[in-house]
Amino acid sequence: MDLDRADLKLLELLQRDGRTTVQALSEAIHLSARATLNRVRKLESEGMIEGYRALVSRAALGSQVFVFAEIALKDQRQASVQRFEKRMATAPEVVACYIISGRYDYLVRLACPDLNHYHALITAWLDDPALGVEKIVTNIELATIKEFAGFPLPQPGGR
Template structure:
């Protein structure tokens, strides 16, 4: 899907606040509410907008630790990889998991109420030989400098260049 300046502006605004009204969106992109709503629906149907969610304050959830776990698998067979990835997707404490290049196969961001809970969790993974986990290196998050707030959007093509 080719994105024009109005589409990019809509994506930017909705990425910042998914609850922005159609009226406010239409004023920002200088189109009618109907045309704006049609654009938003098209962005959704084309998969440019995957969904909407609320960002819950971590402090509202009580004391939590966040850990980045670098995970290496000893078994690279497809069945093992699929089982491991399914376990990551189903584990509530795993808030993000990525396949990475380099020394480790995955990096997972894990939120737990305590280090004991984290330790039990990773021991379960290590003890389950069907997951093929060879090694887990733990990095504890000490402070969040910048939290994920959306992807950078490309600049709209313009005839004016500075």
């Protein structure tokens, strides 16, 4: 899909606040509310907008430990990789999981109630032969400087 200035502005505004009204969006891009709504719907149907979420305050969750785990698998066979990825996708503590290059296969971000919970979780992963985890290196998040707030968008005209 070719994105013009108005589409890029809509994506920028909706990344910042997915609850922005169509009226406010239309004023920002200088189009009618109907034309703006049609553009938003097209962005959604074309897969440019995958969904909308609420950002829950960490403080509202109470005390939590946030951890980055670098994980290496014992082998790279498709069945092993699929089992591991399915477990990561279904574990409620896993808030993000990325395939990475380098010495480890995955970078996993977790949110756990405490370190004991995290330790029990990774011990279970290491002890499960079907999961095929060889090594986990833990990095505890001490502070968050910048949280994910949306992707950088291309500049109009390819600049």
